[in-house]
Amino acid sequence: MNAINRNEQTAIARAVLEIDVNNHAGVMSHVVGLFSRRAYNVEGILCLPLAGGEQSRIWLLVNEDNRLPQMLKQVEKLEDVMAVRRHGGDHPIFSGLESYFR
Amino acid sequence: MSETLTGAQLTVRLLERQGIRTLSGYPGGAILPIYDALGQSTVIHHVLARHEQGAGFIAQGMARATGQVGVCLASSGPGATNLLTAIADAKLDSIPLVAITGQVPKAMIGTDAFQEVDTYGLTIPITKHNFLVSSAEELLTVIPRAFQLALSGRPGPVLVDIPKDVQMQAIEVTDWPAPGKRVAPPPADARAISEAAAMINAAKRPLLYLGGGVVHAGAAQSAVELAEKASLPTVMTLMALGAMPVDHPLSLGMLGMHGAPYCNLALDECDLLIAVGARFDDRATGKVAAFCPQARIIHIDIDPAELDKIKTAHVGIAADVEEALQGLLPLVSENSRPGWVDRVNQLKRQHPQQFPDQEQTLSHFGLIREVAEALDDQASIATDVGQHQMWVAQAYPLRRARQWLTSGGLGTMGFGVPAAIGAALAEPQRTVVCFTGDGSILMNIQELVTAGEEQVNLKIILMNNATLGLVHQQQTLFYGERLFASQFKTLPDFVKVAEGLGIAAVDLTQAENPHRALREALQRPGPCLIHARIDAEQKVYPMVPPGAANRDMIGA
Numbered sequence: 001m002n003a004i005n006r007n008e009q010t011a012i013a014r015a016v017l018e019i020d021v022n023n024h025a026g027v028m029s030h031v032v033g034l035f036s037r038r039a040y041n042v043e044g045i046l047c048l049p050l051a052g053g054e055q056s057r058i059w060l061l062v063n064e065d066n067r068l069p070q071m072l073k074q075v076e077k078l079e080d081v082m083a084v085r086r087h088g089g090d091h092p093i094f095s096g097l098e099s100y101f102r
Numbered sequence: 103m104s105e106t107l108t109g110a111q112l113t114v115r116l117l118e119r120q121g122i123r124t125l126s127g128y129p130g131g132a133i134l135p136i137y138d139a140l141g142q143s144t145v146i147h148h149v150l151a152r153h154e155q156g157a158g159f160i161a162q163g164m165a166r167a168t169g170q171v172g173v174c175l176a177s178s179g180p181g182a183t184n185l186l187t188a189i190a191d192a193k194l195d196s197i198p199l200v201a202i203t204g205q206v207p208k209a210m211i212g213t214d215a216f217q218e219v220d221t222y223g224l225t226i227p228i229t230k231h232n233f234l235v236s237s238a239e240e241l242l243t244v245i246p247r248a249f250q251l252a253l254s255g256r257p258g259p260v261l262v263d264i265p266k267d268v269q270m271q272a273i274e275v276t277d278w279p280a281p282g283k284r285v286a287p288p289p290a291d292a293r294a295i296s297e298a299a300a301m302i303n304a305a306k307r308p309l310l311y312l313g314g315g316v317v318h319a320g321a322a323q324s325a326v327e328l329a330e331k332a333s334l335p336t337v338m339t340l341m342a343l344g345a346m347p348v349d350h351p352l353s354l355g356m357l358g359m360h361g362a363p364y365c366n367l368a369l370d371e372c373d374l375l376i377a378v379g380a381r382f383d384d385r386a387t388g389k390v391a392a393f394c395p396q397a398r399i400i401h402i403d404i405d406p407a408e409l410d411k412i413k414t415a416h417v418g419i420a421a422d423v424e425e426a427l428q429g430l431l432p433l434v435s436e437n438s439r440p441g442w443v444d445r446v447n448q449l450k451r452q453h454p455q456q457f458p459d460q461e462q463t464l465s466h467f468g469l470i471r472e473v474a475e476a477l478d479d480q481a482s483i484a485t486d487v488g489q490h491q492m493w494v495a496q497a498y499p500l501r502r503a504r505q506w507l508t509s510g511g512l513g514t515m516g517f518g519v520p521a522a523i524g525a526a527l528a529e530p531q532r533t534v535v536c537f538t539g540d541g542s543i544l545m546n547i548q549e550l551v552t553a554g555e556e557q558v559n560l561k562i563i564l565m566n567n568a569t570l571g572l573v574h575q576q577q578t579l580f581y582g583e584r585l586f587a588s589q590f591k592t593l594p595d596f597v598k599v600a601e602g603l604g605i606a607a608v609d610l611t612q613a614e615n616p617h618r619a620l621r622e623a624l625q626r627p628g629p630c631l632i633h634a635r636i637d638a639e640q641k642v643y644p645m646v647p648p649g650a651a652n653r654d655m656i657g658a
Contacts, residue, residue: 025234026222026223026226026232026234029223029226030226033226033227037227069410070407070410070411073406073407073411074407076406076407077405077406077407078231079230079231079251
């Protein structure tokens with residue numbers, strides 16, 4: 001959490017990204033690598049295969065940042081990314097997991 | 103009819119089917135099955151580089167000269183890591199490259215096996231896409247797809263990592279896939295095109311800003327037509343040089359850090375900037391907030407991620423730039439714009455680019471002028487990276503798209519010699535000149551052996567100032583003249599080195615008549631190093647200090 005305390009964390013505007021990808025080794029590296037090379041922290045990651053197992057869905061929780069629109073374009077360019085959808089930080093996907101992080 | 107083939111034979115056959123006739127590489131344990139198969143090919147000429155980075159740049163040179171995919175091969179571990187710089191260079195300049203590397207057998211991946219490195223992981227951020235192949239069957243889709251990806255949309259490098267056991271795995275092949283080809287992008291948005299045309303028609307002081315994408319798209323002629331029809335003074339990035347002949351009346355040459363003074367000043371006055379296949383690189387724009395401060399912006403690029411990345415466009419068009427220019431041409435009215443063209447010509451007269459000492463053969467600008475006078479536009483011009491690169495960019499009369507090979511985005515010293523070898527291999531009918539410096543040439547000096555072995559028609563002009571010129575220049579200008587690690591205390595005898603490595607060499611500094619010696623060396627077929635000492639105190643001017651606005655040029 002670096003120097004940011006929990007109260008400050010909750011005050012930062014968040015975004016939730018829903019990314020449909022091909023399901024094979026290395027795809028997660030491609031996606032999160034775009035964030036890490038910009039020193040853009042990913043706060044939460046959730047990934048499971050979709051029915052059939054050919055594709056997966058990655059959910060990312062990230063801080064709102066003026067670099068986010070460019071990041072989304074870069075993610076969309078990845079060959080293994082099928083679709084990217086952006087949601088507000090209040091999307092229930094991560095809040096439903098809070099009981100596992102106490 | 104079905105055949106039984108190993109993964110290695112399959113790979114070579116797929117390369118043949120892609121139309122590959124020359125590729126470059128360096129063998130090693132983990133890629134030996136492919137080399138064994140390649141040795142049996144009757145159509146592919148393998149150019150043995152003397153370092154994998156050289157192989158990567160030779161492949162790049164072929165790609166840059168022709169627009170077709172260049173192919174390079176390397177083994178696992180150090181072979182792959184040595185390729186990385188050439189791959190990263192291709193990424194930043196959008197060069198179509200397919201790099202094939204051997205990998206340790208699948209069962210040994212992750213065990214720190216001999217010559218094992220995570221090639222896939224290392225190349226994620228420097229390729230357009232990469233593959234770790236897990237079966238011989240997969241090669242039938244991966245290899246054509248690698249070519250398709252390298253060529254389609256914004257071109258770029260693709261890496262295919264093939265474990266040794268996959269290379270040796272034998273499979274039955276009945277049907278061959280179609281070779282991978284460029285896939286056309288979605289058509290340009292017609293409404294945006296007409297909006298852009300209306301903006302051009304309404305503009306008082308428009309400028310056309312061409313980038314490397316114009317060269318990649320084969321759109322140079324359309325760009326010149328558009329400029330002529332609407333009287334658009336035209337600036338070019340380092341990567342676009344040659345797209346419009348520099349002596350075209352509408353050409354303002356190169357913009358940016360070492361652009362012509364009149365070019366940067368004209369950008370300050372324009373009211374509309376039409377960016378075509380350009381990406382607003384920091385060396386081109388200087389301080390972005392002060393770049394074309396009065397201008398509305400039309401941005402056309404095949405990569406949607408480039409639109410609004412640095413500068414927000416008033417009209418952004420994600421499209422093939424040739425198609426977009428063809429769409430614009432009929433909608434843009436003929437306009438001679440006498441007021442604006444006169445103003446630009448006045449800037450040219452009042453703030454010219456200076457070419458000091460141009461009349462002396464043994465000076466930086468003198469050497470460039472003499473080479474240009476001795477050759478025609480059919481010659482290709484490569485450079486390494488440093489002062490010599492900027493001087494050639496400023497002074498050489500480039501007049502043809504793909505005439506110019508230079509490492510723009512990554513700025514890789516060591517690029518010049520192997521890239522020029524690649525260009526000469528791809529187009530043996532041309533004379534290829536490589537301008538280089540005493541710093542750059544040493545970074546891939548071993549490729550002189552390759553040049554000699556292949557007997558390529560390559561003339562290397564070595565401007566030797568015994569100095570890392572651009573470092574020396576920045577230390578002089580911005581670090582209180584504290585020169586450190588930028589002056590070579592010991593230099594090799596480059597003429598002896600070249601001869602020792604197997605190519606002819608001429609020392610203009612020792613020649614009785616340097617002018618005649620240079621002409622003779624340029625006319626003689628085959629590779630030749632042409633050495634000349636130049637003055638270490640010469641600077642690349644003008645220079646926009648890093649982070650400053652383009653109008654604030656030193657030495658303008």
